[in-house]
Amino acid sequence: MVTSSMSCKWPYTTQMNFMAVVDALIPSSVIMFNCGCTVQHGGLSLSIWEYLLMSLDSLPVPLTEETSQLLDLSAFYLYKKRYPLSFFIYHTHTSKALFSTLSRKDRLRAIELLENLKVPLDILPVPYKNNPSLLQIMIDSLYQLTFFGYYSEWYGYGETRLNSPAFRYLRTYPVSWTYTGYPGPSFGYRDFRGFLLKMEDLKQE
Amino acid sequence: MQKPDVIVVGAGGGGAVIAKELGELGLHVLMLEAGPWYGNKQWPRPNIDKGGFCSRSVDDLDVSLFKESYNKLENNMNDQIAGRLRWGPANRENPPWNRTFQQRGFVWQNSGVGGSTQHYLANSPRAIPSAIEGQWPLSYRELIPYYEKVEAELPVEFAPTTSKEELFYYGAKKAGWNLLATLNVETPGFRAQPNAILPPNENLLHPAYTEEQLSWMEGCTLAGHCINGCPHGPSVSKIAKRSTNVSYVPLALNTGNVEIRPNTFSYQVITEKHPKEGIRATGVKVRNTWTGEREELFADCIIVAAGAIETPRLWLNSSLPFNPWTGRGLVNHDMDMVTGVFNEKELLSILGSPAVNPFAGHTSGARLDYPGLGSIQIIGTSPGLMASFSYALGHSENKKFHHDSNNNPFKTGRVIGKELIELMADYQKSLSILIVTDDEVDRKNNVSVVPANLDEHGAIPSIRYAPTRNTRRTKRELVKIAADILLQAGARKVIHSHWPDGLMIHIMSTMRMGYVVDENCEALEVSRMFIADNSVLTNGLGGANPTLTTQALATRTAEKIYEKYF
Incomplete structure (x- = not known):
């Protein structure tokens, strides 16, 4: 898989968390057929974490760092719940990329804690602090952007992937199209099967 | 252009219709659009350069440029943050325009000439009659001739x-x-x-034509790109899916009376107190989205067709008179x-x-x-x-x-x-x-x-x-x-x-007819200010897609404006 080398604009710990998100939502998988099996590359291999970072950075108020912190906080609460007696204090710096240390199952749990507002809302980073609808919209967006990025042509932009959107060009076949059987943009299909109704038949109405 | 007779704010599903109708009646119309204009020679690189200033000629429309912009790739077209069809400025390096939400969800709208009809599915059903009768200030029967006119104009099949x-x-x-x-x-x-989509190409099943050749001919090729932005047809005005940028906008330009300015965001309505008419609209304040330049523009009537989110916003940000229903009654x-x-x-x-x-x-x-x-x-x-x-x-x-x-x-x-x-x-x-x-x-x-x-x-x-x-x-x-x-x-x-x-995909009823505007879509508290978008729908039409009804009303409103003020 070709991965982009342009991701140094985000702190490594932030990248790790977003890699951990897309890997939990769309992991690489072995697909079985009658005559054998094949590997389907997941969101991590297709650099969808970069698509997430790029998208959140393009919002009216960029939210990559704050969202990464959210994930860490949720991971912290998950650890706290699991090891209630341990001496474990959350600190924004030392807990960076804590989310990425969780298993896939636990990462999904941590995301669900946020979605269901099961973390104290008053300690979240601004602008999520005491803003449950923004928090839930962001969680929805993580799913939505991951799925949209993964199954759209974005991976096919190759090294132009992180360019400003007017300067991206398809460089390679978007591999996810083979996972769905989508033939890509089309000039037309000849699947014309007649009409159920015609306007001219209703003229006497 | 001399001082226009009317200014239309927004070149989407409703604005383009009323501009064309008024242009045909001989009025000078200036239509302002916040987003880009795809497929126009004045803006050969609509997302990269600020391009021209305005366009008033159908000769400016260019189908090759149109096809270049509408390239059918869903991430490029439909990405809500940086796609070509998003709610934001033409320059895709800038973020989309912001909204806040008090619950989960988002608003799916497009800026640009054609507005959200650029990505709409062209579904054009009439309202359910029982949702109109007794609930709207108009009867369903009164709407029928306007439905018929729009259905023929688009056309709907x-x-x-x-x-x-x-x-x-x-x-x-x-x-x-x-x-x-x-x-x-x-x-x-x-x-x-x-649907407001041309019938399938007559030669669609003829093997002598390749699909690519068919895509340059008149008629739908069943390519399935309605939502990504349809680019198929021999000219801009004959594109198969009838978004208003390919249907009503070319017709409006054909009248010779309509000037369209993209990249122009209207942020305030200017009013004055008139001894006979009371508070009346006289103009709008606008900002160029590329240069940031601000300007005041004046006309005899102001028609707001900015969509069911931005129209109430414009009202509220213009400190217009209080109406208990402004922005209220939203249905989706x-x-x-x-x-x-x-x-x-x-x-x-x-x-x-x-x-x-x-x-x-x-x-x-x-x-x-x-x-x-x-x-x-x-x-x-x-x-x-x-x-x-x-x-x-x-x-x-x-x-x-x-x-x-x-x-x-x-x-x-x-x-x-x-x-x-x-x-x-x-x-x-x-x-x-x-x-x-x-x-x-x-x-x-x-x-x-x-x-x-x-x-x-x-x-x-x-x-x-x-x-x-x-x-x-x-x-x-x-x-x-x-x-x-x-x-x-x-x-x-x-x-x-x-x-x-x-x-929010079908966003309606935030400036309801009978509450904020009268049956002619003129604001109850502000004379010479009309509304021509989904916000005037009194209710959700019984579950019918709103565009056709908004277009029928815009056609009717144009007649009423002409009768009353010109």
């Missing part, structure tokens, strides 16, 4: 049948529903979508999605082919209407949109498929991981149905502004929506009907997405 329509009709018939051969729906039943058809996945064997026996191919044909070519409940409509999109709308947008419900999926094929909520991969591997064998609920108007649902929350155009809109108990019940009924049709058609799995209620 019933969608052709492709595999996905055939499968839906099969399921609907088996589930016991009747065929509705009508435009005026009084009873429940299914029918082909009345409380939408949802139900998707069925089929086996090849069943499909072969019904369709004669092993796939539904949701990417082929009109994006939405068939519907079922149920007066009192709303409607359901099949929808087949490109895979990124399908994955995100069918499988990502629900609530996480933690319910897996029953082990014996033959006995319990129904699932609600988000799908991730292996389940998602398996479902998307069956993309070609899937059919989605959009739930469009006839939701009740509730004054608490609204668009407001908080003065502290600003962007370069003033206080940003804040959106609140929670469905009433009746709306929730109605939506559940429609979900059941959709799931039943899919199962009757032989679906082996049915996934109910369970969308958040605040998902």
